[in-house]
Amino acid sequence: SLEASLGLRHLRFSASNVTIYTGSLGWYYKSMWFSFRPFITPDKSAGTSFSYGLTTRRYFGDADNFIGLNGRIGYSPDIRNIQSANGLSTDQIYTLKSQRVGIEVRKKINYKLITSLDLDFTRQELSFDIENYVWITGIIANISYRF
Numbered sequence: 846s847l848e849a850s851l852g853l854r855h856l857r858f859s860a861s862n863v864t865i866y867t868g869s870l871g872w873y874y875k876s877m878w879f880s881f882r883p884f885i886t887p888d889k890s891a892g893t894s895f896s897y898g899l900t901t902r903r904y905f906g907d908a909d910n911f912i913g914l915n916g917r918i919g920y921s922p923d924i925r926n927i928q929s930a931n932g933l934s935t936d937q938i939y940t941l942k943s944q945r946v947g948i949e950v951r952k953k954i955n956y957k958l959i960t961s962l963d964l965d966f967t968r969q970e971l972s973f974d975i976e977n978y979v980w981i982t983g984i985i986a987n988i989s990y991r992f
């Protein structure tokens with residue numbers, strides 16, 4: 846009733862590369878599933894970004910029928926080049942914050958047809974206006990057909 850994983854993702858861009866380290870720890874209890882997943886993204890110049898996620902699901906019969914709640918919290922360094930009044934520039938590092946909460950529902954109609962609905966609310970700190978946040982709402986409706 847326990848599961849664990851470790852992994853990484855390496856992304857190559859023309860200007861720089863990004864490596865993200867992750868893992869998960871999951872626990873099944875009766876028809877419930879609880880999961881914790883961190884994401885760690887080191888950066889030599891700005892510092893390390895951290896984000897964490899918690900998910901819980903209540904299953905109804907099989908893996909294609911459930912309702913779930915999830916939450917995420919994260920911190921990401923952001924380098925700012927500040928021009929002072931005397932003409933000198935300096936780099937400052939701010940830590941941008943975000944929080945997210947969501948609900949997910951998946952329902953199998955028959956063996957080949959599965960529907961899902963996700964609703965997310967995110968509170969994201971603005972990179973151009975430190976300590977001010979914007980709300981982002983996402984709705985995803987999906988119909989999957991198995992071949």
